[in-house]
Amino acid sequence: MNKEPLYQVHDSQQAAVLQVLSKASYTNCEPARNFFDQRFKDGQRFFIVDFENCTSVDSTFLGILVRLALNLRNSTEPGKLALVNLTGRNLETVRNLGIHRIAEISSFSIENETDLKSLDANKDSSANSETIYQAHKTLMNLNAKNLRMFCDVVSFLEKEADKDK
Numbered sequence: 001m002n003k004e005p006l007y008q009v010h011d012s013q014q015a016a017v018l019q020v021l022s023k024a025s026y027t028n029c030e031p032a033r034n035f036f037d038q039r040f041k042d043g044q045r046f047f048i049v050d051f052e053n054c055t056s057v058d059s060t061f062l063g064i065l066v067r068l069a070l071n072l073r074n075s076t077e078p079g080k081l082a083l084v085n086l087t088g089r090n091l092e093t094v095r096n097l098g099i100h101r102i103a104e105i106s107s108f109s110i111e112n113e114t115d116l117k118s119l120d121a122n123k124d125s126s127a128n129s130e131t132i133y134q135a136h137k138t139l140m141n142l143n144a145k146n147l148r149m150f151c152d153v154v155s156f157l158e159k160e161a162d163k164d165k
């Protein structure tokens with residue numbers, strides 16, 4: 001198992017920051033999803049995800065971000081998700097999926113890098129089928145283009161879930 005940290009986080013009253021240090025995918029996104037969920041539950045309403053060192057992202061990770069952005073938008077105390085330092089294919093993917101419409105896209109350096117802590121990437125870092133399903137369902141519901149793009153994935157996961165019952 002790779003012991004290199006995949007994410008670093010900084011949490012303060014002002015913002016919860018997650019830096020992606022390599023590829024963000026279904027194989028390693030569970031710690032990030034848990035971090036977002038816990039911080040949102042604890043009342044955090046400003047999240048920053050830094051992609052400066054991110055080599056690629058997949059649809060499961062992006063679906064988790066969309067879910068967070070929608071939760072922030074629909075909260076009684078609305079918040080904001082900022083995606084920073086997106087470039088190249090990662091930026092193109094975010095725009096193609098329409099995520100730029102619900103999250104702020106910007107570029108800036110994260111200050112106080114010494115305050116960043118590695119997010120525990122234990123053996124449970126892969127997303128389970130429910131997380132993958134919810135991420136793709138969220139992306140699918142974002143717009144009509146995504147509906148066409150992800151309907152087969154969602155349908156497949158629903159059939160697999162039915163088999164397991």
